[in-house]
Amino acid sequence: MSDHRLALFRAMVRARVLEDRLASLYLSGGIPGGSVFLSRGQEAFSAAAAMQLRPGDVYAPLIRDQAGRLVRGETPLDAIRVHLGRTTGVTRGRDGNIHRGFPRQGDLAMISHLGSTIGTVAGWLMGLRQLGKAGAPGDLAVGLASIGDGGMNTGALHEGLNIAAVEKLPFVLCVTDNQLSYSTFSDRTYACRSLVERAAGYGLRGVAIDGTDPDACWAACRDAVARARAGEGPQMIVAKLLRLAGHGMHDDASYVPAELKSRFADGVQTYEVVLRKDGVLDEAAAQALWDEYRSETAAALAQAQAEPSPDPAQEPWTALSTRALA
Numbered sequence: 001m002s003d004h005r006l007a008l009f010r011a012m013v014r015a016r017v018l019e020d021r022l023a024s025l026y027l028s029g030g031i032p033g034g035s036v037f038l039s040r041g042q043e044a045f046s047a048a049a050a051m052q053l054r055p056g057d058v059y060a061p062l063i064r065d066q067a068g069r070l071v072r073g074e075t076p077l078d079a080i081r082v083h084l085g086r087t088t089g090v091t092r093g094r095d096g097n098i099h100r101g102f103p104r105q106g107d108l109a110m111i112s113h114l115g116s117t118i119g120t121v122a123g124w125l126m127g128l129r130q131l132g133k134a135g136a137p138g139d140l141a142v143g144l145a146s147i148g149d150g151g152m153n154t155g156a157l158h159e160g161l162n163i164a165a166v167e168k169l170p171f172v173l174c175v176t177d178n179q180l181s182y183s184t185f186s187d188r189t190y191a192c193r194s195l196v197e198r199a200a201g202y203g204l205r206g207v208a209i210d211g212t213d214p215d216a217c218w219a220a221c222r223d224a225v226a227r228a229r230a231g232e233g234p235q236m237i238v239a240k241l242l243r244l245a246g247h248g249m250h251d252d253a254s255y256v257p258a259e260l261k262s263r264f265a266d267g268v269q270t271y272e273v274v275l276r277k278d279g280v281l282d283e284a285a286a287q288a289l290w291d292e293y294r295s296e297t298a299a300a301l302a303q304a305q306a307e308p309s310p311d312p313a314q315e316p317w318t319a320l321s322t323r324a325l326a
C-alpha cells in the first residue's frame with residue numbers, strides 16, 4: 001500500500017538535494033547565467049502529478065517542477081549541465097536554465113510566456129486525435145501542464161483552457177497557488193475565493209487540495225489523470241501552499257511576513273516524519289536515501305564541471321531547432 005508513498009518521498013528528496021546544491025552553487029558564483037528557481041514547498045504536488053504519467057503522455061512543467069522533471073526521466077546530470085551552461089546539456093549552453101525539455105518524448109521545454117503552454121499542450125492532444133494516435137477512451141494519451149496563481153490570469157491560458165474544454169481533451173491542469181507571483185500576493189492577482197471556482201466557468205471538473213499534504217496531492221493527481229484518460233475531458237487541480245523560497249535565488253523574499261512563513265512547515269521534512277511514524281521507512285532507511293541522492297548529485301556535478309562550455313568563436317549560432325542541430 002505504501003509503495004507509492006515511498007516513491008513520492010524519494011522523488012521529493014531527490015529534487016530537494018539537487019536544488020539545494022544548485023542554490024549553493026549560485027551563491028558561490030558557480031552558475032554562469034540566469035538564476036536558480038527553487039521549488040521548495042512544491043515538490044510533492046509536482047512529483048505526484050508527473051508520477052501519474054506514462055510514455056506517450058505530454059508533460060509541460062514550469063520553473064518549480066524539478067521534482068516532476070526527475071520523475072519523467074531528467075537526471076540530475078541533465079539539470080546540472082544546463083545550469084552550468086555546458087555544451088553537453090540539452091540547450092548546449094546557449095540558453096539560461098529554464099527552457100529545457102525532451103520534446104521527442106513529450107516533455108516540453110518551458111515557454112517563458114506564462115499560459116502559452118496550455119494551448120501548446122491542447123494543440124498536441126488535438127494533433128494526436130487527428131493522427132489517430134490519441135488512444136481509446138480509458139487509455140487516452142494525457143497532457144498535463146503546470147501553471148501558477150499568476151499564470152492563471154493570462155489571456156493565453158484562457159484561450160488554451162477554453163478550447164481544451166470545448167474539445168473535451170484529456171488535459172490536466174495542475175495549478176500551484178503558492179500565494180505569490182514573484183513579489184505580488186494573490187489577493188492582488190485574483191478576486192475569487194479559490195481559483196478552482198473558475199473550473200465551472202470553463203465547464204470542466206476542478207478540485208481544490210492542500211498542496212502541503214503529499215497524500216492529498218497524490219490522490220488528486222491520480223484521480224484527475226485517470227478521469228482524463230477515461231475520456232471525461234479536462235481536469236483542474238488547485239493546490240494551495242506557500243512558496244518557501246524567493247522567486248529565484250536572486251530574490252530573498254524578504255517581503256513575505258514571518259508570521260505567514262511560520263504557518264508553513266517544510267513539506268519534505270514533515271512527510272519524512274509521517275512516513276516514519278507510519279512505518280514506511282525507518283531512520284536508517286531515510287538517512288540512506290538522503291545519502292544516496294547527495295552522492296548522485298555530487299557525482300553529477302563533478303562530471304558536469306569537467307565538461308566544456310561553448311566556444312563562441314566556434315559555435316554555430318543557428319537556432320537550436322535547426323534540423324542539423326536538433
Ligand SMILES: Cc1ncc(C[n+]2csc(CCOP(=O)(O)OP(=O)(O)O)c2C)c(N)n1
Nearest residue numbers: 112113114148149150151154178180181182
Ligand atoms: C505572460 C507573462 N507575463 C509576465 C511574465 C513575467 N513573470 C515571470 S514569472 C512571473 C510570476 C509568476 O507567478 P506564478 O504564475 O504565480 O508562478 P510562481 O513563480 O509563483 O511559481 C511573472 C509575472 C511572464 N513570464 N509571462
